[in-house]
Amino acid sequence: MKTAICHHVDFFTSGVCMLNNKVGRVIEAIISETSGIRRKMGLFDKLAGWLGLKKKEVNVLCLGLDNSGKTTIINHLKPTNAQTQDIVPTIGFSIEKFKTSSLSFTVFDMSGQGRYRNLWEHYYKEGQAIIFVVDSGDKLRMVVAKEELDTLLNHPDIKHRRIPLLFFANKMDVRDALSSVKVSQLLCLENIKDKPWHICASDAVKGEGLQEGVDWLQDQIRTMKT
Structure with a gap:
């Protein structure tokens, strides 16, 4: 037994x-x-988690001259499994949508080519945040970038709105690239008194500097939504 x-x-x-x-x-x-x-998870997924909001929609305009790196930056903002290896210049504009458990992002990647810049203003009313990308290695066109920024800030659909502006001084890896401080001076960002703004040095190809910008932007959006 x-x-x-x-x-x-x-x-x-x-x-x-x-x-x-x-x-x-x-x-x-x-x-x-x-x-x-x-x-x-992409940067926007993390942003959604930090905000803790329910089903909010955020429209972000990504502006800047052609060849500044806008599309490359947006590619890094997407979830890893949605990123592409081959980046081609944007013709006209493209729209990227990112859905998370709490937020739905719509990012308007606007072409920076001269003949397409007149399209920007048609989306100003919808924008709740703006990412403005500058090629810090292209010193010759810094004046053009400032002119486009001034036109943007003086547009009726933007001028009287407290919309957050995130600047990327991109291509910081390029030899003799201007620092973010110098880019800020050339764009006269210190004259922007009625809108929150922030500038980050970035290398979109490697994804460097993007997290800092998104961290700042999420704080601004959280303030807007509360």
């Missing part, structure tokens, strides 16, 4: 161990999957 009981106990113990092993493997798989999902 004792032998039978011992066999029964051993069988039961073995079964429990097998069950625990299976549960352990399931838990490990869930943790692994969750970690993978987190790695795939």
Whole structure:
């Protein structure tokens, strides 16, 4: 009888161990999957989580001269599994949508080519935040960038609104590129008194400097939504 009981106990113990092993493997798989999902989250996903808002829609305009790196920056803002390897210049404009559990982002990537810049103003009313990208290595066209910025700030649909402005002094990796401080001076950003603004040095190809900008922007949007 004792032998039978011992066999029964051993069988039961073995079964429990097998069950625990299976549960352990399931838990490990869930943790692994969750970690993978987190790695795939783009900057906008993180932004949504920080805000803690329900089903809010945020329209962001991404402006700047052609070849400044706007599309490359937007590509980095997307979830990892949605990013593309080949970046081509935007013709006219393109719209990128990012849905998260709490926010729906619509980013308008506006072409910076001269013949398309007149399209920008048609989207000013819808914009709740603006990302303005400057090629910090293109010193010759810094004056043109300032002219476009001045036109933007004086437009009736922008002038009287307290809309956050995030500037990226992009291509900081280029030799002899201007610092973000110098770009700020050339654009006369210190004259912007009625709108919150911030400038970051960035390297869109490597994704450097983008997180700082998004951190600042999420604070501004949170203020707008409260």
